[in-house]
Amino acid sequence: MTEVVRVPLGDPAGRERWTVTHEDRSYLVLDLGDRLVVTDALCPHKQNPLAAGLVRDGCLVCPGHWYAFDLATGACRNAAETPLPLHPVVAEGEMLYAEVKVEPELSWSERLRAYARGSS
Numbered sequence: 001m002t003e004v005v006r007v008p009l010g011d012p013a014g015r016e017r018w019t020v021t022h023e024d025r026s027y028l029v030l031d032l033g034d035r036l037v038v039t040d041a042l043c044p045h046k047q048n049p050l051a052a053g054l055v056r057d058g059c060l061v062c063p064g065h066w067y068a069f070d071l072a073t074g075a076c077r078n079a080a081e082t083p084l085p086l087h088p089v090v091a092e093g094e095m096l097y098a099e100v101k102v103e104p105e106l107s108w109s110e111r112l113r114a115y116a117r118g119s120s
């Protein structure tokens with residue numbers, strides 16, 4: 001069952017982009033002026049750091065191989081099978097959080113059963 005984890009984003013004042021680390025995972029936060037976008041810090045293609053990417057035409061362009069990810073939908077304009085996960089931002093009091101869906105770690109026997117069922 002998928003779990004939702006709240007990741008504190010810190011204070012966005014004066015910052016256009018920053019990374020946060022929570023429970024061994026890093027996230028990139030982009031302040032687009034009218035909204036914050038939160039995604040994983042590493043590119044879903046080959047794991048290059050997205051913090052060095054360019055924001056252009058509503059997309060985040062990865063410096064690794066120049067894939068462009070739509071910042072409204074996460075869709076990749078170069079490879080549809082490689083979407084960028086976008087995590088919703090919620091406010092609680094003065095604090096901002098990203099809500100990140102986390103899949104539970106499966107044991108080997110659970111992985112093998114899932115593989116045998118064809119659901120992995």
Ligand code: FES
Nearest residue numbers: 043046062064065
């Ligand atoms: S690592 Fe990002 S496009 Fe290849």
